[in-house]
């Protein structure tokens with residue numbers, strides 16, 4: 244479903260070249276939900292931008308739904324993104340002048356879906372995320388956790404191949420964080436949508452069946468990490484992801 248082959252990326256600043264991603268390889272199967280874990284500066288945002296087709300890697304291939312998006316031009320990428328990729332952002336990114344229901348419907352407006360059809364679908368998703376009763380309110384009238392539920396509903400409305408969630412619980416307290424993770428896991432289970440959750444929080448990653456971990460731009464084995472709360476090994480066990488990285492990681496925490 245999502246496959247990265249030998250992906251490397253460098254930024255150029257004048258004469259200086261900074262290589263921030265080194266030979267990244269992994270695969271996510273359809274319907275899987277994985278965490279992409281890494282500390283600040285490890286390269287998570289860069290990798291996310293590459294996977295979402297917002298930037299092109301210096302080297303390598305990125306396949307989504309069997310299509311190598313690295314080869315696409317801007318226009319084709321824009322169409323591809325609309326059809327295949329959903330986003331959930333840390334700061335929700337809802338439009339303040341639209342109601343909750345209108346926010347969720349919006350991606351379908353761009354696909355020329357009829358108003359009655361998109362309204363029905365938006366309401367179904369709002370029910371599924373537990374905020375059907377808030378449909379006619381505006382984002383400012385909702386709590387952070389409720390706004391993130393709206394954002395989750397919006398990301399699902401186009402039935403994308405994969406949803407990239409960028410620090411989706413970064414602005415939320417622990418209890419709300421648990422609720423949001425639970426909702427995403429339930430939707431992953433019921434709708435079989437593929438999720439990639441980008442996070443620097445081990446507590447979030449520990450809840451996923453699979454974790455891939457970035458350190459200084461290298462993919463490293465996540466199985467040695469310690470969950471701070473329990474003081475125990477993470478639940479993932481040895482990574483079953485193919486494309487085993489060359490770097491191995493000592494037990495340690497990500498701050």
Ligand SMILES: Nc1ncnc2c1ncn2[C@@H]1O[C@H](COP(=O)(O)OP(=O)(O)OP(=O)(O)O)[C@@H](O)[C@H]1O
Pocket residue numbers: 254255256261263281282283284285286287288289290443
């Ligand atoms: N446009 C750019 N030009 C030059 N260097 C960049 C650029 N964007 C990112 N970098 C560098 O690439 C490295 C990885 O950054 P990136 O933002 O991908 O990390 P991150 O893991 O997402 O960090 P954070 O969690 O703080 O957002 C860093 O050293 C950063 O300084």
